[in-house]
Amino acid sequence: MLRKIYASDIRFKRMEFHPGLNLVVANKTTDSRDTDSRNSAGKSSLLELFHFLLGSRPSGHLAASKALKNITFSLELDWNRAYPRVAVSRSGARADVIGVTPNIALRQDEFLFDSPSDSANISVPQWNALIEEQLFNLRGDHPGVSGRSLLSFYIRRVGSNAFNEAIRASHSRQSQIDATTNVSYLLGLDSELVNKYKEVAQRENARTQLQKAAKDPTLGRLVGSTADLRGQMNLAIQRIEQLRTQVANFRVVPEYARLASEADTITQRLRDLANLDSIDRANAEDLRRSVEETSDTSSEYLAPAFDELSITLPELVLRRYDEVRAFHDTVVRNRRKYLTEEIQEIDGRLHARAAERESLGARQSEILRELNEGGALESLTVLQQALATEQSRLDTLKHRFEAAETLESSKLQIEAQRAQLRRDVSQDLSERNARIDRAIRLFSTYAQQIYGDMRDAWLSISAGQKSLQIEPHIASDGSRGIGQMKIFCFDLTLAVIAHRENRGPDFLVHDSHLFDGVDERQVARALDLARTVTASEGMQYIATLNSDVLDNARSYGLEPDEYIIRPHLTDAFNDGGLFGFRFDFSNRTSGSPKGAS
Structure with missing residues (x-):
């Protein structure tokens, strides 16, 4: 009171x-x-x-x-x-x-x-x-x-x-x-049952408002048709399933950036080794041709030549000739030896590079396998953001679909809901x-x-x-x-x-x-x-x-x-x-x- x-x-x-x-x-x-x-x-x-x-x-x-x-x-x-x-x-x-x-x-x-x-x-x-x-x-x-x-x-x-x-x-x-x-x-x-009349009224009002919006050139495109929206929703659902699978299977690789950098370094080193091999092989081929072309130049043809010319060489000249020929033979042998050593050195470098290339290839395969199996945390974040964006888009499509469905639903459906509510209320009043x-x-x-x-x-x-x-x-x-x-x-x-x-x-x-x-x-x-x-x-x-x-x-x-x-x-x-x-x-x-x- x-x-x-x-x-x-x-x-x-x-x-x-x-x-x-x-x-x-x-x-x-x-x-x-x-x-x-x-x-x-x-x-x-x-x-x-x-x-x-x-x-x-x-x-x-x-x-x-x-x-x-x-x-x-x-x-x-x-x-x-x-x-x-x-x-x-x-x-x-x-x-x-x-x-x-x-x-x-x-x-x-x-x-x-x-x-x-x-x-x-x-x-x-x-x-x-x-x-x-x-x-x-x-x-x-x-x-x-x-x-x-x-x-x-x-x-x-x-x-x-x-x-x-x-x-x-x-x-x-x-x-x-x-x-x-x-x-x-x-x-x-039962006031809660009576209040359900408001739900029906709100649905009818929403339908009326959507009908007005659908007639508007701009708003009509925002609502769309149920057929088009259903197709867009299915595509969005497929995309979401794919992204969810990627996120679920994603493995974050620690030090992803360092591994990726190491892989890039190895790739560049392999390119450099290939270039060096190409140069050395060309040089070795030139050296081998030089070895084949290098021979013992004979000086014995001089004596018969002089004989044919009826020129008798004095003993002193002949002794000098022998000394020159011996020197010439020494120069030829030394050149052949030098060229052979150069070829062997090039072959050694090629062999060393082949071993390095094999080691680098194995390491590169290991890194690439690890990177392919996972990724960086930033990549996972990007995937998750894409999933959230796609989910938001699907939610928007669902709201538009519901709006379009409400718009396209016949007045008879709303009247059927109202009639059922009326029967429920009548039954409650009877009880x-x-x-x-x-x-x-x-x-x-x-x-x-x-x-x-x-x-x-x-x-x-x-x-x-x-x-x-x-x-x-x-x-x-x-x-x-x-x-x-x-x-x-x-x-x-x-x-x-x-x-x-x-x-x-x-x-x-x-x-x-x-x-x-x-x-x-x-x-x-x-x-x-x-x-x-x-x-x-x-x-x-x-x-x-x-x-x-x-x-x-x-x-x-x-x-x-x-x-x-x-x-x-x-x-x-x-x-x-x-x-x-x-x-x-x-x-x-x-x-x-x-x-x-």
């Missing part, structure tokens, strides 16, 4: 609430001007503050206005058995920080180091998570259901157009699926028939206590084509007043069922706008119904009202005095209203008054 609201500014009208019926009344003062009205007394602002302190967004909020942002507002409320009473504080200046006392965000295992009674500052998401867990018993994943959306049914705000339609309380643009998913949770239905009947009877009972037997009232719940259909009905001529009471009975039904089954808090708050256009008799009966229901269910109902509406309800048997919260709100110019001063709230939301006090 909501127990107390107050602020750091002493002008603020501090209010304390109690179990059962609570009436916050706005009076029109005698000194108010003709232009004043109780619309600026702060009734709707009270509900805005409740939402602000219960985790709403600060953007455009009343508490974040220039006149109020430095004021710290606080709310005390019942929490759980471990923390019977919790105080929460928040200001517009530090709207992202929630002060809580005690520290309800403290885990059980942290009690050894921190006292559970200490205050703490927590974030807005943390606070909303605690609200979901403790007030609405939402644990784990709960797709489509949020504490903030659920709170909108407990504290409807006129600024969110929450009084236009019973099923939509968060804002007028809230989708039917989002609204019914949250309502189904409060009623104890929960007893629960649904209790909700229908409860709503009908509340409506009959307001209107008697003169109007039929029922709650329809069925599996629709595009969402779960939940609609409260009170037979009427379409008047606004009956429509407002339909919201009243609907909210009370949700709050009671959820509270009985520990899925919702024990309070319900209604703004005075809910009673606009409602006959005084129905106002009196509605407030009396809230009194009796909250008393029997152990709950709390808070309503803001103008004093004249309450006075008219008195004439139909309502006795409200003991339920009126003090102090009254007024439209006095100087110190009236909830905040105790008049200011201009320029960042108001739709339906909020320009002036607030």
Whole structure:
């Protein structure tokens, strides 16, 4: 239950609430001007503050206005058995920080180091998570259901157009699926199943958007056709398999760069040896020809020649001739010996090079074999990068294929999915028939206590084509007043069922706008119904009202005095209203008054 609201500014009208019926009344003062009205007394602002302190967004909020942002507002409320009473504080200046006392965000295992009674500052998401867990018993994943959306049914705000339609309380643009998913949770239905309507809607929306994109000359090429994309995907898969095999079989060779350099050096050395061999073989061939051409030049032909010429050589000349011939023979032998030695030296070099070439060839084969069996770490990295790139390309192709498949899938496929979901939801509703009947009877009972037997009232719940259909009905001529009471009975039904089954808090708050256009008799009966229901269910109902509406309800048997919260709100110019001063709230939301006090 909501127990107390107050602020750091002493002008603020501090209010304390109690179990059962609570009436916050706005009076029109005698000194108010003709232009004043109780619309600026702060009734709707009270509900805005409740939402602000219960985790709403600060953007455009009343508490974040220039006149109020430095004021710290606080709310005390019942929490759980471990923390019977919790105080929460928040200001517009530090709207992202929630002060809580005690520290309800403290885990059980942290009690050894921190006292559970200490205050703490927590974030807005943390606070909303605690609200979901403790007030609405939402644990784990709960797709489509949020504490903030659920709170909108407990504290409807006129600024969110929450009084236009019973099923939509968060804002007028809230989708039917989002609204019914949250309502189904409060009623104890399968909210996860109901939320699947959103998946079908998203698929249909994606198909619509893709159809539009496919008609665009540029975007159409980005999507492509399933036939082309399937072929590209197969090629990409083959390439990925090849790269994976290469990576799996790759062996990193230590000192790969050194081995590669050594192999290059050996190759160059083998080239040099081949060149040297070629030169030496040419030289050896020349030397062998020179040896063959070198012979013992004979000088014996001189004597017969001289004889034929009848020239007799003296003995001295002949002796000299013999000496010359002996010298000549020596020169010839020495030349042949020299040429032979040169040939042998060349043959030696050729033999040595052949041995070196054989050794270098063996080493080169060993290096090349090792390099062929593996590679450098850089090469492995390149392979891995190529694999990652190809995998990314395949993922992109898959997304494009899914998009193209969605585009090319017929409307009948989506309708088939929707029809199957509708059957599943219908089956689930049939299995929960007893629960649904209790909700229908409860709503009908509340409506009959307001209107008697003169109007039929029922709650329809069925599996629709595009969402779960939940609609409260009170037979009427379409008047606004009956429509407002339909919201009243609907909210009370949700709050009671959820509270009985520990899925919702024990309070319900209604703004005075809910009673606009409602006959005084129905106002009196509605407030009396809230009194009796909250008393029997152990709950709390808070309503803001103008004093004249309450006075008219008195004439139909309502006795409200003991339920009126003090102090009254007024439209006095100087110190009236909830905040105790008049200011201009320029960042108001739709339906909020320009002036607030």
